[in-house]
Structure formats: C-alpha cells, structure tokens
Amino acid sequence: MADLRDRKRQRAREKIVEAAFALFAERGFADVTVTEIAERAEVGRTTFFRYFGDKQEVVFADEQGLLEEMTEHQRSLGMISAQDVITALRQLRGTVLALCTAITKDEKHYVVHEQLLERTPELHDRSVRKLQRYTETIEGVLIDRGTPREVAVLAAQLALGCFHAGRRLAGFDPTQLVGEVDAAFERLVGKQRR
Amino acid sequence: MADLRDRKRQRAREKIVEAAFALFAERGFADVTVTEIAERAEVGRTTFFRYFGDKQEVVFADEQGLLEEMTEHQRSLGMISAQDVITALRQLRGTVLALCTAITKDEKHYVVHEQLLERTPELHDRSVRKLQRYTETIEGVLIDRGTPREVAVLAAQLALGCFHAGRRLAGFDPTQLVGEVDAAFERLVGKQRR
DNA sequence: GTTCGCTGTGGTACTAAGTACCAAAAGGAA
DNA sequence: TTCCTTTTGGTACTTAGTACCACAGCGAAC
Numbered sequence: 001m002a003d004l005r006d007r008k009r010q011r012a013r014e015k016i017v018e019a020a021f022a023l024f025a026e027r028g029f030a031d032v033t034v035t036e037i038a039e040r041a042e043v044g045r046t047t048f049f050r051y052f053g054d055k056q057e058v059v060f061a062d063e064q065g066l067l068e069e070m071t072e073h074q075r076s077l078g079m080i081s082a083q084d085v086i087t088a089l090r091q092l093r094g095t096v097l098a099l100c101t102a103i104t105k106d107e108k109h110y111v112v113h114e115q116l117l118e119r120t121p122e123l124h125d126r127s128v129r130k131l132q133r134y135t136e137t138i139e140g141v142l143i144d145r146g147t148p149r150e151v152a153v154l155a156a157q158l159a160l161g162c163f164h165a166g167r168r169l170a171g172f173d174p175t176q177l178v179g180e181v182d183a184a185f186e187r188l189v190g191k192q193r194r
Numbered sequence: 195m196a197d198l199r200d201r202k203r204q205r206a207r208e209k210i211v212e213a214a215f216a217l218f219a220e221r222g223f224a225d226v227t228v229t230e231i232a233e234r235a236e237v238g239r240t241t242f243f244r245y246f247g248d249k250q251e252v253v254f255a256d257e258q259g260l261l262e263e264m265t266e267h268q269r270s271l272g273m274i275s276a277q278d279v280i281t282a283l284r285q286l287r288g289t290v291l292a293l294c295t296a297i298t299k300d301e302k303h304y305v306v307h308e309q310l311l312e313r314t315p316e317l318h319d320r321s322v323r324k325l326q327r328y329t330e331t332i333e334g335v336l337i338d339r340g341t342p343r344e345v346a347v348l349a350a351q352l353a354l355g356c357f358h359a360g361r362r363l364a365g366f367d368p369t370q371l372v373g374e375v376d377a378a379f380e381r382l383v384g385k386q387r388r
Numbered sequence: 389g390t391t392c393g394c395t396g397t398g399g400t401a402c403t404a405a406g407t408a409c410c411a412a413a414a415g416g417a418a
Numbered sequence: 419t420t421c422c423t424t425t426t427g428g429t430a431c432t433t434a435g436t437a438c439c440a441c442a443g444c445g446a447a448c
C-alpha cells in the first residue's frame with residue numbers, strides 16, 4: 001500500500017490549502033496570519049512552512065501540475081521544428097488555450113483566485129513570475145525541437161503576451177478567457193491554428 | 195530659492211539610495227538590513243520607510259522618471275491611430291528602444307541592477323510588475339489615440355514580450371540590449387520602423 | 389529676532405513572516 | 419518489542435513593516 005506516511009502528508013497539505021482559501025475568501029490575503037491558517041488546518045505553524053515556502057505559495061498550491069501538463073501537451077504536438085516566429089506561435093497556440101481551459105475548469109476557484117491576485121500586488125507579482133517560468137520551459141521545448149534560440153525565446157514571450165492580453169480583456173469572467181486569448185492569437189497569426 | 199526643505203529631502207533620498215546600493219553590491223540584497231542602510235545613510239530607520247514603501251523600492255529608485263519619459267516619447271509620435279496590431283507595434287518600437295537606451299546609459303549601474311534582479315527572485319518579481327505598469331500606461335496612450343482596445347492591449351503586451359526576449363538574449367551585456375530588442379521587433383514586424 | 393505653525397524626523401513599541409534548532413511522536417522494518 | 423528514520427510542533431530569534439508620539443528645524447508673520 002502506498003505508504004501511510006504519504007497519504008498523511010497529502011491529507012495535511014490539502015487541509016492547509018482548504019483552510020487558507022477559506023480564510024482568504026473571508027478576509028483577504030493580508031488580514032490572515034499563517035498562525036491562523038495553521039490552527040484551522042490543525043497543524044503547527046512550523047509545519048505550514050515545511051509544506052509551503054512562504055505564505056504566498058499556498059495560493060498557487062494546485063498550479064504545480066499545470067506546468068507538467070503544459071509541457072506534456074506541447075511535447076506531444078510532434079517534432080516539426082519551427083524556423084520563424086509566426087510558425088512557432090501557431091504551434092504554441094493550442095498549448096496556451098489548453099492552459100486557459102485547465103485554469104478556468106473550476107470557475108468559482110478561478111474567480112476567487114483572480115480576485116486575490118487583483119487585490120494583492122505581491123500575489124500578482126508571484127503569479128507573473130510563475131508564468132515566466134512556464135514560458136521559459138516552453139521555450140526549452142521549442143529549442144529541443146530544433147527551433148533557433150532567438151526565435152524560441154521571442155515566440156514564447158509573445159505567446160505569454162497573448163495570454164496576458166486575453167486575460168486583461170476577459171476581466172474576471174472565466175467563460176471568456178479562452179475566447180479572448182484565442183482572439184489575441186488570431187489578431188497576431190491569423191485564423192489557422194497549429 | 196527652491197525650498198531648503200526640498201533640497202534636504204532630495205539629499206536624504208540620494209544618501210539612502212547610495213548607501214543601499216553600496217551595501218547591496220557588497221553583500222547582496224538579502225544580507226543587508228534596513229537598519230544598516232539607514233545607519234549608513236545617517237537617517238533613522240523610520241525615515242527610510244518614509245522615503246521608500248519597502249526595502250525593495252529603493253532598488254528601483256531612479257526608475258520613476260522613466261515612465262514619464264516613455265509616455266512622453268510615445269505621445270510625441272503624433273496622432274495616427276493604428277487599427278491593427280502590427281501597425282501599433284511599429285509605433286511602439288521606437289519607444290521601447292528609447293527605454294532600452296535610457297536604462298543602459300549608465301552601464302555599471304545597469305549591470306549591478308540586473309545582477310541584483312537575477313539573484314533575488316522578489317526583486318525580479320517587482321521589476322516585472324513595474325514593467326507591466328509601464329505597459330498598461332502605453333496601452334492607454336494607444337487607446338487615447340484611437341486604437342481599438344483589444345488591439346492596444348495586445349500590442350502593448352507584445353511589445354513587452356519583445357523587450358523581455360531581447361533582455362534574455364542580451365544577457366547582462368548593456369551594449370547588446372538595444373540590438374537584441376530591435377532584432378526581436380524585426381522578427382515580428384519586419385524591417386521598417388514606425 | 390521672536391514667535392507661531394507646519395513639516396519632517398527619529399525613537400519606541402508592536403505585529404507578523406520566516407529561520408534555526410531540538411525534543412518528542414509516529415511510521416516502517418527487523 | 420526494538421530500533422531507525424521521517425515528520426512534527428514548540429521555542430526562540432531576526433527582521434520587515436506599521437502606529438504613534440514627542441521634538442527639531444524651516445518658513446512666514448509680526
């Protein structure tokens with residue numbers, strides 16, 4: 001059986017995330033202390049910091065899996081190496097849209113999450129950092145596939161730009177995100193995908 | 195004469211920035227306390243926080259002026275309203291390049307600054323936030339000029355993408371930044387500028 | 389030049405994040 | 419049971435950031 005220890009850890013982690021989101025939804029990010037989260041999750045304060053490097057990290061708890069999903073999606077697309085920016089962008093389009101679909105799947109969670117970011121500058125910063133990480137990973141996939149570095153770096157950054165633009169235009173509406181991001185790509189590279 | 199008070203404040207501010215950069219260059223961002231900066235600048239700790247909202251802000255002390263410079267540059271370009279993304283990007287190209295020139299003017303300072311950002315994730319985050327602010331301002335200028343919102347938002351984000359890509363490709367070399375960013379624009383919109 | 393008002397200063401005291409360390413609890417294997 | 423290893427939670431400490439307050443120094447009016 002899969003280690004009782006592992007299951008316990010998994011459970012503790014979930015309890016912390018639940019407790020944190022409940023409290024953040026009630027009172028916002030700044031007005032909740034780590035001690036309170038720990039109490040509500042029935043763990044020690046020390047334990048909180050063992051699971052999450054800092055208070056902000058808990059907000060992005062379930063985003064770890066997204067990166068792997070995304071790179072997986074991108075890798076699965078085949079091995080045609082793009083030599084120019086527009087072609088590379090067409091290859092990235094589907095992956096970015098898949099990401100949008102994934103994060104808006106749980107609509108309520110998406111809204112709470114976006115509002116937290118909107119209201120808390122540090123969280124917004126952190127979110128952007130994480131997106132940059134994703135972008136650099138995607139850039140790596142392109143390079144592995146034979147796309148020249150200058151092209152890959154630019155294409156990845158532009159794809160991120162489309163995402164940001166779509167997000168801004170969609171506001172907090174989870175049902176509009178995919179459409180707006182797709183429209184942004186369309187404005188850049190035209191109608192055809194991939 | 196321009197208020198003795200104003201001059202004193204200006205001087206205090208400069209002393210804080212000098213002290214901070216000297217200490218950061220010696221020991222890195224994390225290993226310097228605000229108290230130390232304040233002591234070296236011969237002001238109280240309280241005063242430090244009166245001039246800079248937090249420890250990170252002092253790193254970006256001289257970037258306030260850049261935003262105004264940039265919007266000024268952009269506004270001065272005249273009143274032709276771009277209706278599509280590529281045209282809008284051509285209009286933004288010069289402004290972004292001007293920004294690049296401005297920040298690499300003092301080469302030593304640029305290198306120290308970039309290295310601080312590289313080594314200190316929180317500073318990198320903050321830097322990206324500031325760039326996003328700039329981007330949104332530029333977006334506003336385009337909109338004011340008659341460019342449709344969806345186009346302006348996207349164009350501004352893409353220009354930011356070109357900047358990021360160029361920066362990544364240039365590494366820490368201040369002499370390459372302008373060239374790399376310009377090359378990024380060229381890959382996207384072709385040779386002609388404006 | 390003295391007095392009055394205002395702005396800016398720096399000190400004290402407090403809260404909360406994050407770190408280091410340690411002793412004890414609990415799972416896993418013998 | 420016994421022993422080893424992982425995980426826990428508590429204590430104590432440092433530092434960022436905030437609130438508050440008494441005081442100093444500039445500027446203006448008399």
